[in-house]
Amino acid sequence: MRIGLDMMGGDFAPLEAVKGVKLFLDTVATNVHLVLIGDEQALLPLIADAQLDQSKYSIVHSSQVIGMNEHPTKALKEKQQSSIAIGFYLLQHKKIDAFISAGNTGAMMVGAIYSIKPIDGIQRPTISTPLPREDGSANTLLDAGINADCKPENLVQFAVLGSLYSQYILGVPQPKVGLLNIGEEEGKGNLLAQATYPLLKENEQIHFIGNVEGRDVFTDKADVVVCEGFTGNVILKMAESFYDLSVRRNIQDEYIARFDFETYGGTPVLGVSEPVIIGHGISKATAFKNMIVLAEKMIETKLLDKIKESFPTKVE
Template sequence: MRIGIDVMGGDHAPETVVQGVMQAYGELAKGSRMVLFGDKEKIATAMAQAGFDAAQVDIAHATQAIEMGDHPAKAFQQKPDSSIAVGFHALAKKEIDGFASAGSTGAMLVGAMYTVKSVEGVVRPCIPTFIPQANGKLALLVDAGLNADCKPEMLCQFGMLGAIYAKNVLGIENPRVALLSNGQEEEKGNLLTLAAHALMKNSRNFNFVGNIEGNKIYFGTIADVIVCDGFVGNIVLKQAEAMYALAHEQGVKNEFFDRFNYELYGGTPVIGVNSTVVIGHGHSSIQAVKVMILQTERVIKAQLAEKVKIALNNNAHA
């Protein structure tokens, strides 16, 4: 398998990314090879500095880089030789099996939609985030931020997409899917979640367990997959980040609160596109880049995109 990595993406690129690549190198499976997209001279310099043998990876030269200040949607087209654009074209031609970047989320999404595109039948792709559970497990929250405004059928489909991810990547059999709401009872919700609840309740595509309240999402007792729109998902995710920051700032030493550290998860795959695309945190550290790469390998291995296609196809013929 060939794992594409945007070396120019992220606050501390390319050095941090190259060091993350180096750390991931020893942990990837034998048949996995990394392909680094970016300025070949800068990559060579960073690799030499890090003492990493350039023969252990492939390098795909790209003369441009999409910067955080660029307009994400326009940058992808205005910079056709950027590391993100070159990476996505390689992904579309199947020269690589997955592509990961800690660069511009917007450009990554535009790239995915322009090149590999959504799986047919997917209303809108989404991204999950991992929520540590007090029972030691992980739950998924979808959508963690791609779609600020959702329709009920989108939330219902996020349930299916999240369940496919939870089963195939996290190995959870028959994942419990819940809808995040302002009350556990079926009649609690806003107009969006009330309509989504009705659709989810009748869906045969996943194991719907009803609503879940915000005070239950960290305990593992109700759900493996928690569905919400991307606006709410962003706020939940950022609030968890705040708690980690607070615990840190307050000098709280606790294993559970430590699990809120995003560096442990290293990025989120886009669910619902025709290949493996993983978006890392813009502030990614070496550790976060390493985990992003390992996570990309795991998602490629799980054949997530194929599983989504099969599910939607079965669905269409059901």
């Protein structure tokens, strides 16, 4: 199993990326071979200091970096020797089995959609975010910000993708799916919610439990919470602020500590044909390690095969 890691992506790269690789290799018993994509001149001294096991990694040199504020499509086209462009080239040509980056999110989405393509039948790939629950588990919220405007059919596909992710990656046997709304009763909400509800209700691929409200997203009422990306991203950023607030106020709480994004690392792009994981721009060592663990689990569980089986017909 070969997992590609963009060593130049993120505000603290490449140092924190190297620390994350060391943390993974030192703490996770695995047969993963890491393909480290980045500027050799910058990487080699850091790798030497980290004393990485040379049998567990290889380096693919990249001479360019896509900045966090660059235009995604333009940058990918003009910077063919960037770490992100090379990562997608390796993934597209089966040289690696998954690709991870904490770099330019837009460039990662463009690369995922146009280099390795969406799975047949999927209209829009999506990203999710975990929402911690008090019992130690987590709900899955999607879309978390990629698709700000959606059609009812998009939300139904997000529900199927979220259910598969919850089942095979998080280990939930029969995930309960809830539609995020302003009331529990059928018929509540805006036009999108009203049109989506009956489609979810009749879909036999999911266990739909009806509407869920904002107060339900951190409880066990639903395992998968579905909404369009505008609302989802607001909830994600609000959830992240809980942890920041607790740090500023020196509040020590085991549950609130789980809102630290480093705990989860990154989010997969669900709906594309190869495993792609996008990390937070301020990712540090723990986040990089956890992204590698997630990529390994996606490959081991054959999640993408399960998704392909659930979307057998191509949508034109």
